[in-house]
Amino acid sequence: MIYYYITKLVEYGLDTGLIHKQDRVYIINSLLELFQLEQYEEPVQTVSEPSAQLKMSLEEILNGMTDYAYEHGILQENSIVYRDLFDTKIMGLLVPRPSEVVNKFKELYRMDPVKATQYYYKFSQDTDYIRRYRIKKDKKWTIDTEYGSLDITINLSKPEKDPKAIAAAKLAKQSSYPKCQLCRENEGYAGRVNHPARQNHRIIPVELDGEQWGFQYSPYVYYNEHCIVFNYEHIPMIVNKATLRKLFDFVKQFPHYFVGSNADLPIVGGSILTHEHFQGGNYTFAMAKAPVESSFTIPGYPDVRAGIVKWPMSV
Incomplete structure (x- = not known):
């Protein structure tokens, strides 16, 4: 059965454009090595084979491969943490080198920034970095309030760690690579x-206010094209005048996206305060639609329009 899953994964790679026809033999051999196999047997497809088996989802393919790995001693534990580590290794064999992805992104960006981000977002899903089959489990709805139509989301796609993995992590040798x-x-x-x-x-490299930053999508996608922009240097979150220059620099390069910075404070700030980053995406939040209750001007900046919006919390 493992040969069947290998064949289906290669077909998936060809269908999504992750690999090309010339890569087929190379990818098959890479998968054989991963599964400690010395030869490949082309599966024979029979006429009586159920049509449901002819087309398999990526989730089914990876689950089948991971089950095989556990049953044959290649995977040491069968919990979600270990399975995720292993199936990501599988998908890594299908993913092009960083330079190829960046060059493709730049080529499309020269045509249209929207085309570039559309390519990169689909690519991030096709590689299973963004797991579509988990994201669809999230609950999302809107509710009409005196502050407008508010978005409510319950994230169910981020897997919970199992007790064995928690225990193993506690005993594991501490590493500072990567730092976060x-x-x-x-x-x-x-x-x-x-x-x-x-x-x-x-990762797609971008330059913000003369600094090297990285552009990527969140693997958990809380909203459409939820992206993260992060400093190439591991430095703490900070909100200052330079922050505004960087934010505006980003939206100049990607005018169809919004971007913002969490506060550099615990609790109300971002989840990773040790690394400077922003979050953005192709989405309009309810707060952006909120009416301005009172406007004001900022001395020295006559072209800047500012105001306090009607919102249930301080902003």
């Missing part, structure tokens, strides 16, 4: 029980 989950060193990293695998992850 936002660092550029995550690109291609194999991961460990206390750090996610990222062999299927690719």
